[in-house]
Amino acid sequence: MSVLFLYVRNFLFVNVCMMAGDLVLKMAQKLNQLPAGVRIRGNIASGYEKILTRDALQFLADIEREFRPRVKYILACRKEQQKRYDQGELPSFDPATKAIREQEWVCAETPAVLADRRVEITGPVERKMIINALNSGAKVFMSDFEDSLSPTWDNVVRGHINLRDAVNGTIQYEDKARNKIYKLNDKTAVLLVRPRGWHLQEAHIEIDGEPATGPLADFALYFFHNHAAFRSKHGGYGPFFYLPKMQHSREAAIWNAVFEKAQDTFRIPRGSIKATVLIETLPAVFQMHEILYELRQHSAGLNCGRWDYIFSFIKTVRAHPDRLVPDRVQVGMTQHFLKSYAELLIRTCHQRGVHAMGGMAAQIPIKDNPAANDAAFALVKADKLREVKAGHDGTWAAHPGLIKLVTDVFDQNMPQPNQLRMKRTDVNVTEHDLLQMPKGVRTLEALRLNTRVGIQYLEAWLTGTGSVPLYNLMEDAATAEISRVQNWQWIHYNALLNGDPVPVKVTKELFAKVVEEELWRIEREVGSQRFSSGRFQEAAKLFAKQCTTDELDDFLTLEAYNYITTFSPINSARL
Known part of the structure; x- marks a missing residue:
């Protein structure tokens, strides 16, 4: 390793620390006290060190x-x-x-x-x-x-x-x-x-x-x-x-x-x-x-x-x-x-x-x-x-x-x-x-509602919100899961929906059309600016994938968690 390289590396390190201020130095000191085998991969913001103590x-x-x-x-x-x-x-x-x-x-x-x-x-x-x-x-x-x-x-x-x-x-x-x-x-x-x-x-x-x-x-x-x-x-x-x-x-x-x-x-x-x-x-x-x-x-x-x-x-x-x-x-x-x-x-x-x-x-x-x-x-x-x-x-x-x-x-x-x-x-x-099986009918409107709720909830979840008021109900991951697995069940078995004059068979093609149409409806409801700045397209793609996969995933949030996992490069080294 050349002397010039060491000089440049040290110069950059010192200047970064000076720009970041005392906070970064204090965080680094805290992180260097991690127990053996423990690695923090998330960002360390002010106050986090009080929770992520060595003893805890x-x-x-x-x-x-x-x-x-x-x-x-x-x-x-x-x-x-x-x-x-x-x-x-x-x-x-x-x-x-x-x-x-x-x-x-x-x-x-x-x-x-x-x-x-x-x-x-x-x-x-x-x-x-x-x-x-x-x-x-x-x-x-x-x-x-x-x-x-x-x-x-x-x-x-x-x-x-x-x-x-x-x-x-x-x-x-x-x-x-x-x-x-x-x-x-x-x-x-x-x-x-x-x-x-x-x-x-x-x-x-x-x-x-x-x-x-x-x-x-x-x-x-x-x-x-x-x-x-x-x-x-x-x-x-x-x-x-x-x-x-x-x-x-x-x-x-x-x-x-x-x-x-x-x-x-x-x-x-x-x-x-x-x-x-x-x-x-x-x-x-x-x-x-x-x-x-x-x-x-x-x-x-x-x-x-x-x-x-x-x-x-x-x-x-x-x-x-x-x-x-x-x-x-x-x-x-x-x-x-x-x-x-x-x-x-x-x-x-x-x-x-x-x-x-x-x-x-x-x-x-x-x-x-x-x-x-x-x-x-x-x-x-x-x-x-x-x-x-x-x-x-x-x-x-x-x-x-x-x-x-x-x-x-x-x-x-x-x-x-x-x-x-x-x-x-x-x-x-x-x-x-x-x-005992519950009694009732299956309808196209329910397929639409499941899709609309599932997409909007998942979009909120991907942007950091896990409890969402939708259509006068408080929706969380549990109700989004009902929407997902019910859609999957109906699509997987080509369920017949009550229709006038004839029943409608649920297919992947029908569901794709429903997703497209419900996205349009969501955009009208939330407004173009909110829609374009959000993650609705991404949520729709993920939700549709979960509803049409050959083998049902145990939980929607297992795959979705990968979309909200963010590792900090500062803390990525084993300490």
Whole structure:
């Protein structure tokens, strides 16, 4: 290496550092303190170093190294399970775990802070959203790294900053356009956090040359920075979590082991962490007792994740041409298979001494149309009345404007904190009940709506937004997934759609025409400037690919994640 080359290299390095200022030097110092085998591949902006500390990353690395093999195993089990379904099998109760379902046992007692969960609001880990949700009047706020968040690197790390500030009570948000500062009220909702599902990675953190497991990264960073402050506020309990996308109790067993390791590492009593599991896959509904049993020391109950459940229902029976599902707008909770799922969840939870949480009200206030707003609120009220009378202990809402309505319904019908006393021994749900096909018709308009919603949601997701109001509903990844898999199912089996005067067969050619026409409609609705500056064409291409592939992908976001993964060249070297 020549002296001239060394001189030029050093000269350039010094000048770059001087131009970047002290911040870059401080970041470099922080990065040079990374634990062995850990590599940060995402950009390091101001404040990130407070989350990505050496000790926090060491804690994550320890968890990742211990549990990564088990995560890979359960993902392989999912594939094997789906292969059996594709060969004609259907989900069923496992005879090997019959004793767990029939024995008398209960989960550990729910802490007082979680005794009353009648209304829960959900939303992404965005700063303003966190403040508004905690101030909304809901009993619980589920802050989300999963379906309502586009997991860009910046969204994820800033989400951890926001949550740390929320737990510490210091979170504020300045809206300069409105000249308004948002901050927490004296009384706020209890904070729960939903990490990503087992199938997702965090590509911007590498451990021993492999991307970190998304949910382990979410859990480790949040737990490390907040467990002490959280527990000091809630009588020694917490943090509290929602756990998504499980398909089998072996997946719950991993979470239980992660909780035990985290508590043991910081010398916290086992059982301090509490978690509610979303039953949002068809295989999991046959494993509810087993899931609660694995988490019985840490369980806070189960939740009816209705939208993902419908998505999973279609995906699980994808190889069964006799199981074509009607328009998604017709697949409501009064359909027999969904009613059976909800009632079985209530009976199971109350038998085991934990909460049975209801599903999402996706409607949002419609400010410019009073009649439409009244109709939407009437739907929400009827849905929540159904839930509370069935025995649910609480429910979800997607918008602060619904909190009072939903609270009133539960207050009038559930004056006590919960309904654990309602055992629902009258419920006797069979495998046939859970697998009964929903009734309804398939229409071209539904194919169009699925396509329009799917493209617009995916475009928002690619540009960093994971929760999107569309056509007076709050759409997230779950509802986009229903649109995708329903389109795929209809195209794959050339479904007949109700038509006048004759039925219409769904083909790839018809779908291509629908995509083209719906793109035109989207452009008219959002405006040419917004359309041309966005990623609508890219989203349409990706969505169409996902709907027409010969073999259905497990999740839309697996491929889409590659479109939002951005590595920083500054941090790309192994340190």
